[in-house]
Amino acid sequence: MQSTTRRTVLELVHRGQARTRHDLSRLIGLSRSAVAQTVAELVAEGLLAEHAADRPVRRGRPSTQLKLVPHRGWVGAIDLGHRHVGVAVGDMHHDVVDERRVSWRVDGSATDALALARSMLTEALARHGRSRRDLWAVGVTVPFPVVERTVRPIGSVPGWDGVRPAELLRLPATTTVIVDNSSDLGAWGEYVHAAAPPVRSLIYVSAGDGVGGGLVIDGRIFAGTHGVSGEIGHVPVPGCRLRCRCGRTGCLDALVSVAGDGTPSSVRAAGRAVGAALAQVATFVDPDVVVLGGVLGSTDAAFVRSAEDAYARHEPSRRVTFTAARLGLRSAQWGAFDRATHEAWAGASLGTARRRR
Numbered sequence: 001m002q003s004t005t006r007r008t009v010l011e012l013v014h015r016g017q018a019r020t021r022h023d024l025s026r027l028i029g030l031s032r033s034a035v036a037q038t039v040a041e042l043v044a045e046g047l048l049a050e051h052a053a054d055r056p057v058r059r060g061r062p063s064t065q066l067k068l069v070p071h072r073g074w075v076g077a078i079d080l081g082h083r084h085v086g087v088a089v090g091d092m093h094h095d096v097v098d099e100r101r102v103s104w105r106v107d108g109s110a111t112d113a114l115a116l117a118r119s120m121l122t123e124a125l126a127r128h129g130r131s132r133r134d135l136w137a138v139g140v141t142v143p144f145p146v147v148e149r150t151v152r153p154i155g156s157v158p159g160w161d162g163v164r165p166a167e168l169l170r171l172p173a174t175t176t177v178i179v180d181n182s183s184d185l186g187a188w189g190e191y192v193h194a195a196a197p198p199v200r201s202l203i204y205v206s207a208g209d210g211v212g213g214g215l216v217i218d219g220r221i222f223a224g225t226h227g228v229s230g231e232i233g234h235v236p237v238p239g240c241r242l243r244c245r246c247g248r249t250g251c252l253d254a255l256v257s258v259a260g261d262g263t264p265s266s267v268r269a270a271g272r273a274v275g276a277a278l279a280q281v282a283t284f285v286d287p288d289v290v291v292l293g294g295v296l297g298s299t300d301a302a303f304v305r306s307a308e309d310a311y312a313r314h315e316p317s318r319r320v321t322f323t324a325a326r327l328g329l330r331s332a333q334w335g336a337f338d339r340a341t342h343e344a345w346a347g348a349s350l351g352t353a354r355r356r357r
Ligand SMILES: [Zn+2]
Pocket: 233, 234, 244, 245, 246, 247, 248, 251, 252, 253, 254
């Protein structure tokens, strides 16, 4: 069976748009026999259940209603920032049931950060009587560009260059692992959670310990050829002489990092610089929404106001909605969880999962 058909069936049932096989035929445009086969397979795998309807769904014939079986498989998310490790687990119903976050110097060593994430994941599953074998899919965010599941930092970050996080996690072969940049997944998290249609294009910027950006264009993450689209962290800021983690001086990332634990004036300066940089990106992308996340973007009103004012000065058409991240510090984690859930729906069942590493 096509994995896209499986995913579409499960999505439609999950969203409540399809309650019967007839709904599925109508919405997907497949024959009744093709839908019957897909539903039969999903029921046999324990992903979907059919119940007798309380009352006839369609006039004239008895009908059964479709429901997801949430606890058949489990999904995990690992959110690695420059200074934190977050882990969430949830069920196939798209609900997070457990999440923890600890401070950790992630940049120093991929091996250590991923070992910590692995043990946090194990503990989270154990709290619900589960083990890593129950995981059908895991989404991993890393605070560096990712190309073909390999980390490619900007500048010198020896602890991460060339790392393939899915391999270091050593999860069962039946677990699908997806790895992506945290700003891209942050953009996706905000898009699916808060800004889904009619929003088509969204720019997300995480500002706190450094700054990173991600783009969703026409409902898809746009990562770019080298995985660095939206990475505004290393654009030069006029007059800034701070040393940046990339080895140069005067980058936006350095200015925002200082503001992350700094004074009100440094917060406003960082906000102005981020707003000006965003206005340049917006000229090309023409987004519906600009979302500011990270510690500064989601919690500091002065930062958001400064950024919005600078943005409006540089991009005076003002057709964009400016907003703080509705998921707060959890945008990237939620984006990873959502992507992993969809991977699980697409075909990760025990024994048949594709090994993506
Ligand atoms: Zn830099």
